[in-house]
Amino acid sequence: xxxxxxxxxxxxxxxxxxxxxxxxxxxxxxxxxxxxxxxxxxxxxxxxxxxxxxxxxxxxxxxxxxxxxxxxxxxxxxxxxxxxxxxxxxxxxxxxxxxxxxxxxxxxxxxxxxxxxxxxxxxxxxxxxxxxxxxxxxxxxxxxxxxxxxxxxxxxxxxxxxxxxxxxxxxxxxxxxxxxxxxxxxxxxxxxxxxxxxxxxxxxxxxxxxxxxxxxxxxxxx
Amino acid sequence: xxxxxxxxxxxxxxxxxxxxxxxxxxxxxxxxxxxxxxxxxxxxxxxxxxxxxxxxxxxxxxxxxxxxxxxxxxxxxxxxxxxxxxxxxxxxxxxxxxxxxxxxxxxxxxxxxxxxxxxxxxxxxxxxxxxxxxxxxxxxxxxxxxxxxxxxxxxxxxxxxxxxxxxxxxxxxxxxxxxxxxxxxxxxxxxxxxxxxxxxxxxxxxxxxxxxxxxxxxxxxx
Numbered sequence: 389x390x391x392x393x394x395x396x397x398x399x400x401x402x403x404x405x406x407x408x409x410x411x412x413x414x415x416x417x418x419x420x421x422x423x424x425x426x427x428x429x430x431x432x433x434x435x436x437x438x439x440x441x442x443x444x445x446x447x448x449x450x451x452x453x454x455x456x457x458x459x460x461x462x463x464x465x466x467x468x469x470x471x472x473x474x475x476x477x478x479x480x481x482x483x484x485x486x487x488x489x490x491x492x493x494x495x496x497x498x499x500x501x502x503x504x505x506x507x508x509x510x511x512x513x514x515x516x517x518x519x520x521x522x523x524x525x526x527x528x529x530x531x532x533x534x535x536x537x538x539x540x541x542x543x544x545x546x547x548x549x550x551x552x553x554x555x556x557x558x559x560x561x562x563x564x565x566x567x568x569x570x571x572x573x574x575x576x577x578x579x580x581x582x583x584x585x586x587x588x589x590x591x592x593x594x595x596x597x598x599x600x601x602x603x604x605x606x607x608x609x610x
Numbered sequence: 611x612x613x614x615x616x617x618x619x620x621x622x623x624x625x626x627x628x629x630x631x632x633x634x635x636x637x638x639x640x641x642x643x644x645x646x647x648x649x650x651x652x653x654x655x656x657x658x659x660x661x662x663x664x665x666x667x668x669x670x671x672x673x674x675x676x677x678x679x680x681x682x683x684x685x686x687x688x689x690x691x692x693x694x695x696x697x698x699x700x701x702x703x704x705x706x707x708x709x710x711x712x713x714x715x716x717x718x719x720x721x722x723x724x725x726x727x728x729x730x731x732x733x734x735x736x737x738x739x740x741x742x743x744x745x746x747x748x749x750x751x752x753x754x755x756x757x758x759x760x761x762x763x764x765x766x767x768x769x770x771x772x773x774x775x776x777x778x779x780x781x782x783x784x785x786x787x788x789x790x791x792x793x794x795x796x797x798x799x800x801x802x803x804x805x806x807x808x809x810x811x812x813x814x815x816x817x818x819x820x821x822x823x824x825x826x827x828x829x830x831x832x
Contacts, residue, residue, distance in 0.1 A: 434753070447696060454699045454700075458698070461695040462695050476680070477677075477679070477680045478676075480675055483675075
């Protein structure tokens with residue numbers, strides 16, 4: 389069985405979960421406590437991070453960038469990058485935007501402060517960092533709303549890895565109650581469409597014992 | 611003329627410079643002071659970062675990931691990602707390693723403290739950050755040495771984007787005198803091979819007035 393090593397609120401793990409489901413590739417998930425630095429896991433991925441995908445034939449692929457490009461090459465339909473080199477360039481530009489800017493300015497600091505430090509007691513959470521991340525999310529929601537309004541999906545007519553990366557990040561933030569949807573109706577309309585896709589539904593059923601999501605998290609009419 | 615917007619000690623800009631030169635694609639460079647947030651530049655790349663490539667036909671591609679994948683698709687020879695999906699997965703895994711781990715733990719903090727804060731007077735440099743980055747570089751040099759010793763180049767028999775990303779990062783660190791080559795002879799041997807390639811030579815001629823590199827920076831027998 390194809391296996392994905394993941395963490396619940398890792399946006400890169402969620403990105404691969406959605407991509408696999410859009411391509412209708414069945415997989416099982418293994419929860420990996422990366423901070424324990426398990427030797428067998430480091431043998432799979434010396435970087436020690438999630439996600440890692442082990443494909444049906446045993447081929448090991450760490451890193452969401454390497455995994456998503458491998459999936460697109462190996463299981464090309466439905467396309468998640470676009471139909472030609474220019475469309476793919478636009479999808480990749482936006483995917484990098486959400487992976488690094490939305491991830492770096494918003495998702496990662498929120499998860500670090502609220503989950504690792506506060507919930508898992510790995511440190512003293514810094515409320516200034518949480519406030520900054522909660523402010524930083526606003527221009528991203530504005531940009532997502534504008535792109536979705538102009539283009540239907542973020543990189544063009546069809547859903548792509550750009551939507552998947554943005555949705556993976558926002559779903560983590562939403563689990564932590566940190567998305568001001570009411571102020572961004574266009575981004576909200578796009579996210580409602582994403583939420584209604586079968587590929588997204590398993591994420592909405594995620595539930596961390598002791599750290600429940602807000603009620604609207606799983607609701608398609610939020 | 612194909613145009614690359616860049617900054618001198620941006621590892622992502624250097625990565626694209628080397629990739630273009632390996633593919634023998636001529637280009638001119640424009641120095642972009644990204645911190646000035648020039649409106650015409652933000653129209654090219656709303657993320658406001660370097661690099662941005664404008665191809666001969668005027669097509670605009672921001673982000674080194676999008677650019678390098680676009681170059682590989684549009685100008686496939688010589689290959690920089692590998693010959694099949696598995697080889698490409700390994701190249702991409704390592705490229706992501708050097709882009710995000712070596713970049714995030716070493717190059718970016720060094721450039722921020724030594725260039726932006728200290729040289730350009732944009733802030734008070736933090737010597738603890740410089741010390742941490744100078745320590746963090748060591749496991750990367752060890753890993754590079756081990757890969758190069760086992761495989762010839764980092765991802766396999768041939769030079770690839772993995773070598774280019776690692777070299778782009780290390781060349782920035784080396785410009786700042788922060789690479790302890792003497793302790794890592796295998797990584798040094800690999801870097802000497804990289805330095806002797808025509809694609810790498812223009813980087814060795816880089817010279818920032820007022821912030822000269824150490825003498826060994828441009829020397830192939832360093």
